[in-house]
Amino acid sequence: VNLNVNGTRHELTIDARSSLLDVLRERLALTGTKKGCDHGQCGACTVHLDGCRVVACLTLAAQATGRAVTTIEGLANGSAELHPMQQAFIDHDALQCGYCTPGQIMAAVACVHEGHAESADQIREYMSGNICRCGAYVGIVAAIRDAAQKMRKR
């Protein structure tokens, strides 16, 4: 397959059964994307495929051929500065153990782009595919509301 991940091209020979998640983690060493269930139930592996959020565990790596994959490592575009969503997660302490955080942030950025961050209730609904077992939901909603405003201004 020919994968374009965070703007870098990778030519790989893979098992046809390989998920995008396992290829990112085990072949490309992009371990920011996490495995929490491998069944599309928890959202920890959320990445962007052509700008839309997908769970990488239910996406075959082969399906990503010729499409742009963005992971948490590529969110800030290689800049030392954080994406407004990343900064908002720090400011609102929207994380504890940090394991679900990359998936939450990738889902949150997509949630704003989709226009699903207009109210707290809407954010709660559209962020319910990402489980945070530490229970940082109040901070996550506050962070997304904050970052959504800053993202609109950019």
Add this chain to the structure above:
Amino acid sequence: MTETAFPDTPRVDARDKVRGATRYGADQSQPDMVHAMLAIATIGRGKIEKIDTQAARAVPGVRLVLTHEDLGDLKSAGFLFHEGYAFQSFRPMMSPAVAYRGQPIALVAADTLEAAIEGAALVKATYATEPFNVTFDARPSDVIAQAESPLPQAIFGDRIAGDADKAFANAAIKIDSYFTTPPQHQNPMELVGTVAEWRDGLLIVHEGTQNTAAIRHGLATELGMPADRVQVVAPYCGGGFGQKNSLQMQTVLAAIAARRLQRPVKLVVPRAQVFHDTSFRPASRHRVRLGADANGKMVAAIHETDSQTSRHDLFPTLYTDLSARLHGIANFRGRERLVQMDTQTPGFMRTPWEHVACFAFESAVDEVAYATNQDPVALRLANDAAKDPITGKPFSSRHVAECLQRGAERFGWSRRSMNPGSMHAEDGSLIGWGVAIGAYPTTTVPTIARLRVSDDGGVVINVHGHEMGQGIRNVIAAAVAAKLGVPVESVVADLGDTPAHPQHLTAGAWGTASAVPASSAAAEAMLKALHDLRPNVPAGQTPAERLKAARQPSLEVEVRRHAPGQPDAVFDRLDHGLLAFAGPVFPDFVTFSYIAHFVEVRIEPRTRRARIPRVVSVVDCGRVMSPRTARSQVMGGVVWGIGAALREASEVDPRYGGFLNADIAEYVVPVNADIGSIDVQFIDKPDQTLNDMGVKCLGEVVVAGVAPAIANAIYHATGRRLRDLPIRIEHLL
């Protein structure tokens, strides 16, 4: 938030976490690494007669298949709660025995994960089955009273104060209620998993854990090698909640596979197998009898419990040790029994006994309030304890009344009408307001703190501790920074690394009350050492400036602390990776943390769906060291309470054994849309009787009392007293 003595600083590891840069156990990758997968038993109990691994071995890329026939002589690392290191004494694959459905029977290692998964699915076993039981419908011989068991009686015997049976018989108002709670699984987001590699006879293990010491000493026991040839590195844990408190099933298997193959092995246990390869919260049954006078003064309490354990271990309980301390009831009798079933050994899940005990007891207290027509807050205030009912010793601090009063004010409790079903929203929803209190014993563990400062401004503190999201790095950095007068960001807390420092299990919310006083004492010792180095320096000089002036590149100090009443010999236990906690009963006092939860429930008129738009929680945890992470801890605890009350249950089928809903879609945990507003308040009064920093415990007490506050609010909304968890929509129809 209230004003506190410690500043509100960001989580010290947040920047790495939001960039995906934090490395968890399974994020380790080595060149030439092999991936492993487990095959599991498909019967409820019995013995493997034949295991066929031919098809698995034939899969291209498979390098190794291990079964009980290949493992050779291995010694069990023993049960954590019985002077051992593992979550249970039974170790699968050390014999043909099958103790429960879901236990590992084979490991398949391959060049790729896909090949390992395919190989594991092709392992075929035939069994001789035996009868088994996974419910409370047990034989009488499977029911063990703790008071008549080999368990240490000072800790696990009956809890007695006064004559509860006589006082209950004579009470004007009698409540006699039964409660049940289901098995539940911790399900941290990080899967259980191991990366094991051998380098020159040294075994190096990367694994998300709360207890690197147990993994180190447990592996050394099982493999028959010296502990100093095992290194366990776990700077970060992707959630523990009690699940990762000891040696798991897969670690030794990964280590053996790595040794046989002379290659590093990564074994990540799939979510479905986590339900059977790790501990869980046991199912329990409670009978609570409360006697009161006509004004609601409680005079007698009898709390009797049955709790699930395994066939091979006694996982003991302390339900009534907690319920005895909730209120000032002079006559108390607590009796706890264990019921042996054919599952893996249950264990600790956040607030293991206290959440459950509070659900039963605080629900019953609400029944007393309604039986005596007393406001539930006023009733609790009138029954507050002046001293510990069990030992008669004073509490080192207890601010239950202040928690209740401040919570009632923040919540607007005075606007509550007493009668069930009397409050409605504009859309026709029933509104219920409920209250309950919670408590959790404060314990501490022996701690060695080593502090090093350098002339470049670097400050590194080594203490035992595992960062699993609770923010232990923040509280340690805050304590050291405050004492040394340096910025919090300049302090690095080096944790969870067995070669660097002796480690102890991080659990029971004892992290802060152990690590913070020791770290602070180390900083105090450092100030003295700096003073001795150069006695006459201008005020305001930083440690780095003093070192520079003395032409000394760095300086190191070490201090040792243990709990009041603990002998110095307790440090030997620390050296051997054994549990060494003390409390909540100390020689001169008794210490608990407390919380009051106020909950609003709304029941939709047509669907009868219960929603929780707001919660107010007021905590007495002593001094708050890190306001931001503490607040997050409380909110997380409330989310856990909501899950425990309304969502989570591991379903059991008596015909098959094991757990049926073994994935994270069918084991329903709270999601974002389930959570509304959570208002967190701290009393923030230091408990300097316990330690000079005045810190008690926080991470567990936060869950205690949420479930009964919800159940009590549902009663207030509907008039239905629901005594079985979880409470679901079908119970409200």
